Amino acid sequence: MSKHPIGIFDSGIGGTSIFKEIRALLPNEEIIYLADSKNAPYGNKSEENIIQLSIKNTELLLKKNCKIIVVACNTATTNAIDYLRKNYKIPFIGIEPAIKPASLLSASKAIGILATKGTLSSALFHKTSDLYAKNVTVVERIGEGLVPLIEAGKQNSDEIKKLLIGYIEPMLKANIDYLVLGCTHYPYLIPQLKEILPSHVKIIDSGLAVAKQTEAVLKANDLLNKEKTNGFVQFYTNSDVDILKTFVEDSFEVNYLDF
Known part of the structure; x- marks a missing residue:
């Protein structure tokens, strides 16, 4: 599983700020990022709705064989991470205001x-x-x-x-x-x-702290990728691909996915 990707999801492009910190600290890790922009913002939704959206994102990342999931959204963390940790076996990294x-x-x-x-x-x-x-x-x-x-x-x-x-x-x-x-x-x-x-x-902001916690949890679970080359990165959005592209490097693959 160590070569499997890190999964990251957010209610849109905001979590790319977290992605950048993780990528800088762990450049050899493969990463899959979900931007649920179609349902942004999560901040004005009910707790039940936020949990259901977080389940949807988690299930998709699990289908893509992610070994750990970073909930790169403060609202999803504070409302849904307890549920996710109780119902799925892989580690979850959350984000809270500092x-x-x-x-x-x-x-x-x-x-x-x-x-x-x-x-x-x-x-x-x-x-x-x-x-x-x-x-x-x-x-x-x-x-x-x-x-x-x-x-x-x-x-x-x-x-x-x-x-x-x-x-x-x-x-x-x-x-x-x-x-x-x-x-x-x-x-x-x-x-x-x-x-x-x-x-x-x-x-x-919490970006660097989240990246360090992701590294620590990967180490503790013996999930760090030992490869020396840069890992592949894939971004998926259910909204405007061109806007997401402006927030990430040109070399990264950005795809539309209806989820």
């Missing part, structure tokens, strides 16, 4: 979290927040409208910048010094965010 490091590192004792409704309202998010952010002011904002614009390739638009200013303003009034990105789509907004945020406010 509340812990932001809370521990904050000098102003105030942090901002920009995430989807599905993430912010989940039991797992509240459990993590209660555990690590008891002594910190947490300013939460739902990034309404951001994911559809990124999915349309408009991450650098004036429309996105206007939305971001509205979401960030209350955080700055609360004197945050860390902004946690709680959606894998949002790292693509970092250039825009840096124009809005004062220089002392640091941005945290």
Whole structure:
């Protein structure tokens, strides 16, 4: 199984930010990526619907012989990963907003979290927040409208910048010094965010931590690919192939798949 691919799924192209970290750390691993853009965003769906979509994506990756699955979506992780781990035998890697490091590192004792409704309202998010952010002011904002614009390739638009200013303003009034990105789509907004945020406010996302955890779990299960050559990468989307192509290297194969 060590030569089998790593599976990654997300509610669209956002998880490519996670893919890039995994690829950089584990270049010899073969990877299959599912972009469920047809059903994006997951953040405004019910928990039951998110679980059903996660099952659909998992089943497809299992048919493609994946040895581990990275749920590269904060909303799917916080709502569905417990179900997936209980019902499938392979390892799952999830993604949560980086509340812990932001809370521990904050000098102003105030942090901002920009995430989807599905993430912010989940039991797992509240459990993590209660555990690590008891002594910190947490300013939460739902990034309404951001994911559809990124999915349309408009991450650098004036429309996105206007939305971001509205979401960030209350955080700055609360004197945050860390902004946690709680959606894998949002790292693509970092250039825009840096124009809005004062220089002392640091941005945290979970990409590198997820890549390191993926490597650790592969090692623990003796699933690391020992080949020395770069592994193949395949992307599948059930929406616009051309938009997904703009988020990945030209050398990677991008295919349309009705799933």
